[in-house]
Amino acid sequence: xxxxxxxxxxxxxxxxxxxxxxxxxxxxxxxxxxxxxxxxxxxxxxxxxxxxxxxxxxxxxxxxxxxxxxxxxxxxxxxxxxxxxxxxxxxxxxxxxxxxxxxxxxxxxxxxxxxxxxxxxxxxxxxxxxxxxxxxxxxxxxxxxxxxxxxxxxxxxxxx
Numbered sequence: 001x002x003x004x005x006x007x008x009x010x011x012x013x014x015x016x017x018x019x020x021x022x023x024x025x026x027x028x029x030x031x032x033x034x035x036x037x038x039x040x041x042x043x044x045x046x047x048x049x050x051x052x053x054x055x056x057x058x059x060x061x062x063x064x065x066x067x068x069x070x071x072x073x074x075x076x077x078x079x080x081x082x083x084x085x086x087x088x089x090x091x092x093x094x095x096x097x098x099x100x101x102x103x104x105x106x107x108x109x110x111x112x113x114x115x116x117x118x119x120x121x122x123x124x125x126x127x128x129x130x131x132x133x134x135x136x137x138x139x140x141x142x143x144x145x146x147x148x149x150x151x152x153x154x155x156x157x158x159x160x
Contacts, residue, residue: 019143029140037148043115048156049106055149056099057120062142063092065128 021027036058044051067088074081108116131138 018147019140025134025137026140029137030144032141033144033148036145047106048152048159049102050108050112051152052102052156053099053106053108053112054116054119055145055152056095056102057116058123059145059149060092060095060099061120061124061127062131062138062145063088063090063095065124065131067092068128069131 019026021030040051040054044054067085070081070084070088074085127138127141130141
């Protein structure tokens with residue numbers, strides 16, 4: 001089929017793959033992410049661009065926390081990090097660039113920007129201590145956040 005732009009288009013379908021919780025840690029991570037999703041849904045409703053701004057704000061945190069903790073671990077053990085610090089920081093920077101893109105698209109109000117800063121401050125501190133004391137749950141939270149990102153972006157694309 002030809003689209004009005006002259007490019008060939010085809011139906012693209014993404015299978016929503018969900019990691020089924022295996023134990024209490026996975027269930028705790030899933031509940032936490034669903035808790036976050038509930039508030040994003042309530043606050044932003046169908047404004048997917050604004051929801052993407054908050055999602056990208058939160059998504060930038062795990063890479064930064066992981067890079068920081070890997071850095072401290074390498075210093076503490078006086079050994080090479082095998083490239084993990086740079087990799088994690090680059091991932092955080094990649095999420096930051098996504099955030100800049102969605103801020104340009106959604107153009108959040110001053111109040112929404114304050115909410116984004118508060119959300120990031122709370123999530124950063126929460127995630128830092130979660131990763132410090134319960135790293136397996138922290139990793140699973142990231143996995144479930146990525147699942148929610150797929151759902152949110154799929155809904156966003158359908159809205160467009």
